[in-house]
Amino acid sequence: METKPFAVVSAVPPYGHVICSEKWRNSSLVQSLKGGGVKILFENELGVADFNLPNKSSILYVSECDIIAGNSYKRKLVRYRNASSSFQELVLVEKTRLSEQYFQAVQTFVVFDLGLSLLPVSGQSEASQFISQIVHGEGRDNPFRRRSSCRLFDPLVLTLIQQVPGVGKVKALALLQNFSSIHQLCNATPTKLEAIVGQVGAQQIHSFFHKHTTAGT
Incomplete structure (x- = not known):
C-alpha cells in the first residue's frame, strides 16, 4: 500500500500526455493544454508536484496567491x-503586477537556496504554452531519447542568465555553451567566466550570484 504513491509520483506519461494533479481539473491551464492537443491524465497521488511531463520532468506551480499569502x-x-524522485524538478512562478515586488526573494529562495530551476510566467495561459512546447517538442524530436531535459530547459536557463545586469542574449548564449546549469554558472570562478564574457562581465556575473550568500553572513 505504501508503494503506490511512490509509483504514481514516479510515473512518466506517454508522449503527447501530461499527468496532472486532480486539483487542476477545472483550471484554465488544463483547458488551454487540452485546446493545444495535449492529453491529460488526472491523478490524486502526484505528491507535491502539479504536473509530470514525458521528458522525465515535473513541475510545481507557485501562483500569485501563494506568494502574497x-x-x-x-x-x-x-x-x-x-x-524522492528521478524527475528533473522545475518551478513555475507567477510574476504579475501584484507578485512582482516579492519575485526576487522567491527567485533567490528557489534558485540559490534550493538549487531548483525556475521559470517566471505571467499566468496559467503562458504556463500552458510552455508545457505544450515541451510535450510536443519532445515528441517531434526523438520519443526514445531519455536525457533531453538540458536542451528543453535551455530557454529557461537563458531567461535566468539574462537577469544578470550587463548580460544580454549573446553573452547568455555563450555562457550556456560552457555551463549546462545555474549551479555550474554560480560556482564558476571569475577566471573561467572572464574567458567567455570578458573581465567586466565576469565581475558582474560573479557578484550577482555571490552577493546573496555574502549578504547573509
Missing part, C-alpha cells in the same frame, strides 16, 4: 525539492 509556499517548495 505568506511563506507557506516555501514549505511546499522544500518538500518538492526533498521528494
Whole structure:
C-alpha cells in the first residue's frame, strides 16, 4: 500500500500526455493544454508536484496567491525539492503586477537556496504554452531519447542568465555553451567566466550570484 504513491509520483506519461494533479481539473491551464492537443491524465497521488511531463520532468506551480499569502509556499517548495524522485524538478512562478515586488526573494529562495530551476510566467495561459512546447517538442524530436531535459530547459536557463545586469542574449548564449546549469554558472570562478564574457562581465556575473550568500553572513 505504501508503494503506490511512490509509483504514481514516479510515473512518466506517454508522449503527447501530461499527468496532472486532480486539483487542476477545472483550471484554465488544463483547458488551454487540452485546446493545444495535449492529453491529460488526472491523478490524486502526484505528491507535491502539479504536473509530470514525458521528458522525465515535473513541475510545481507557485501562483500569485501563494506568494502574497505568506511563506507557506516555501514549505511546499522544500518538500518538492526533498521528494524522492528521478524527475528533473522545475518551478513555475507567477510574476504579475501584484507578485512582482516579492519575485526576487522567491527567485533567490528557489534558485540559490534550493538549487531548483525556475521559470517566471505571467499566468496559467503562458504556463500552458510552455508545457505544450515541451510535450510536443519532445515528441517531434526523438520519443526514445531519455536525457533531453538540458536542451528543453535551455530557454529557461537563458531567461535566468539574462537577469544578470550587463548580460544580454549573446553573452547568455555563450555562457550556456560552457555551463549546462545555474549551479555550474554560480560556482564558476571569475577566471573561467572572464574567458567567455570578458573581465567586466565576469565581475558582474560573479557578484550577482555571490552577493546573496555574502549578504547573509
